[in-house]
Amino acid sequence: MLCSLKRGTLKNVSNMPTIPQDDAFVLNEVKNACKNIFKCMQCGVCSGSCPSGRHTSLNIRKLVRKAAKTADVLHDEQLWMCTTCYNCQERCPRNIDIVDAVLMIRKVAVHEGIMHSEHRKVSELLLEHGHAVPIDKDNREKRIKLGLNELPETVHKYAEELEEVKILLTSCGFDRLLNRAGKKDAGSEEI
Amino acid sequence: MKGLTLFLGCVIPNRYPGIEMATRLCLAKLNIDCTDLEGASCCPAPGVFRSFDEPSWLAVAGRNIVLSEKLQRDILTICNGCFASLADANHMLKSDPVLRERTNEYLAKIGKEFKGNIEVRHIIEYLYRDIGTDIIRSHIEKPLKLRVAVHYGCHLLKPSKSRELGDSNRPEFFDELIECLGATSVDYPDKMECCGAGGGVRSALKDESLKMADHKLSRIKEAVIDCIVNACPFCHMQLDAGQEEIKQRTGVDYNIPVLHYTQLMGLALGFPPEALGIDLNVTNNGKFIEKIEEML
Structure with a gap:
């Protein structure tokens, strides 16, 4: 399934406790998610405008075509090269x-359990700290040096506010989504 | 005019606190009514969390907006990513009753409700539209004789259908804000090109991401400038810390100072570089600071 991927960059979590989805179902999900992709006439203005495509293997024109045809797009590494x-x-x-x-x-890919390990780590930081980039020792010191409070006026400073963020994320099932995406680091699984 | 709350996000308070200090100093000096948004969280970052799970992205963004609604103040962002997340979430929750009802069901669990009665602003468009270059100019104590490479960053301008900031190909408002400080905004090839950090690319595919930053930095270097000025701490991190990461990979040392607009403005308003955290970049800004000190 993941033959288009560079070994070790993405993790397939098909061995995790997920409900198996057949390709037709997933393709339908993709189609529902982006209906107007079918209007594409493959002119290539998109790939000609793409800064990532200048330097990486991302070909957004081909990716759009693939998305309109097959659920394999979910496993395509190019999907994650877009800087939006x-x-x-x-x-x-x-x-x-x-x-x-x-x-x-x-x-759709993440809900199918396909996620970069780095993105899962960032998500876990959000779940734990309410910040995708939490404070560290160096920056506590920099803040003090600048005359700022050691902790910013965010969830970092107010525990009850952080608890609210955790309740929200749990209510939305964000923690369960990450569990579905597995717990092993990228590169540790056979692809 | 409605007052503002300062939305800090993650990267500014936790990686580049100098930008937070510079913002606070500038807002105070310009007598802009802006208070802290206590208890705010990650926006959450649009390029990653929005694409992982929209309901949770919208719920957490909705909570941040509600915190400011309670104070009856608009949100002031100082980051293109926070602006993208919060402005888009605000628009979606205001205009889509189904999304709003669903999100409010989640928010009810923490005793909150999205009402949809405030706006989300970005400091660059706020300064340009609500304060204006004339008023900014009248506060300047030290005109900056600097050549600046401005980097707008993508999400300040795009998607243009939900930004209402005019042409995203050849915008001028940020350049005007630079020039009203006495500096020159220098044109350079690929000026509007992405820094390469967004969409989760920097976090997951660092090498690919840095190729884009490398290209942008090489174009800027050719333009012979004193510094890069941006409107977003994630672009800031990519263009500043990215220089060290590129040096480790390729041996090329650009050594270009990178400033957030509030840091440049702080210099023009008379604050010393150290008060604005300009000495706290990954790249050594020693020579730039010497030049500023000679100028002042």
């Missing part, structure tokens, strides 16, 4: 919301 700069979406002559579609395809 919106150039392609701004310039598409058919007004396809390309970046919005990329975000929605990613969402």
